[in-house]
């Protein structure tokens with residue numbers, strides 16, 4: 001597929017002039033265009049870029065009933081020389097297709113994904129201003145579009161990419177509570193897929209945690225609630241004895257691109273890493289003995305989110321001050337510098353669109 005096969009219909013009413021880039025609510029403002037392609041007759045057809053607009057669908061549209069849908073979340077940054085850098089789009093493409101397989105959805109060819117993404121980001125490149133901390137959040141997603149309410153894999157789908165400018169926001173730390181009643185995902189389920197159902201399942205426990213004064217949950221395993229899984233919608237890491245501890249990937253853990261990037265950098269910088277099951281008891285013991293140096297979540301939205309307090313077994317434990325957390329702060333800086341094109345991209349993570 002070459003780019004001239006993507007039909008482009010430009011907007012005549014750009015919203016860019018009326019957008020306040022210094023004050024953007026995350027996820028609430030969208031750039032002018034979107035990329036759309038249809039899966040029909042067992043093939044992807046009719047790729048196009050259109051003005052960002054509402055979708056129309058039948059009330060019987062199968063995704064509305066059975067949740068056959070997947071998504072991705074990645075970011076593009078403006079380098080100092082004006083080029084646009086998209087962080088690890090191929091890794092996101094790979095994960096999208098892993099999610100698709102689990103949800104019985106068609107995979108998206110790499111060429112189609114990259115062409116759609118590139119053309120869209122080029123067209124809406126003004127939506128990534130050179131303001132400090134601004135970036136573009138990119139949301140590819142797919143949904144089942146059959147008009148049919150029997151339970152079976154849909155035969156038609158739409159794959160769409162739209163983008164949302166995000167400002168540099170103050171990155172606070174979070175207070176979390178160890179969840180021992182609900183689970184986010186179980187072994188053999190769909191936890192490793194980025195699919196709507198996982199997030200729907202997390203809303204009630206997250207709401208209850210918020211009512212108790214905690215920003216996020218630390219999810220535990222579905223069998224015993226004894227081992228850590230993830231932190232909210234981020235992967236989870238601890239530091240004990242100057243060693244980074246993180247749960248190994250499994251069918252119930254989402255394989256974060258940030259997780260992989262942080263571990264790759266940590267390994268490169270010579271930090272010790274243990275990817276293994278981490279029990280709640282072990283972390284509580286480290287907290288009791290003041291041996292827990294750090295705890296943080298990793299994800300595309302904020303890269304690293306520090307945990308300032310952990311509630312477990314009826315007790316609130318305070319963690320060390322954020323500025324004492326050498327390893328995670330160093331890793332966060334190293335990763336941000338690569339994303340922004342300020343440091344050597346030694347792992348070939350950036351996809352560059354010349355200005």
Ligand SMILES: *Cc1c(COP(=O)(O)O)cnc(C)c1O
Pocket residue numbers: 073194230232233234235254255256257258259298299300301
């Ligand atoms: C998206 C996501 C992550 C983080 O993935 P990144 O690729 O690093 O953004 C972690 N856990 C869950 C449940 C997620 O949905």
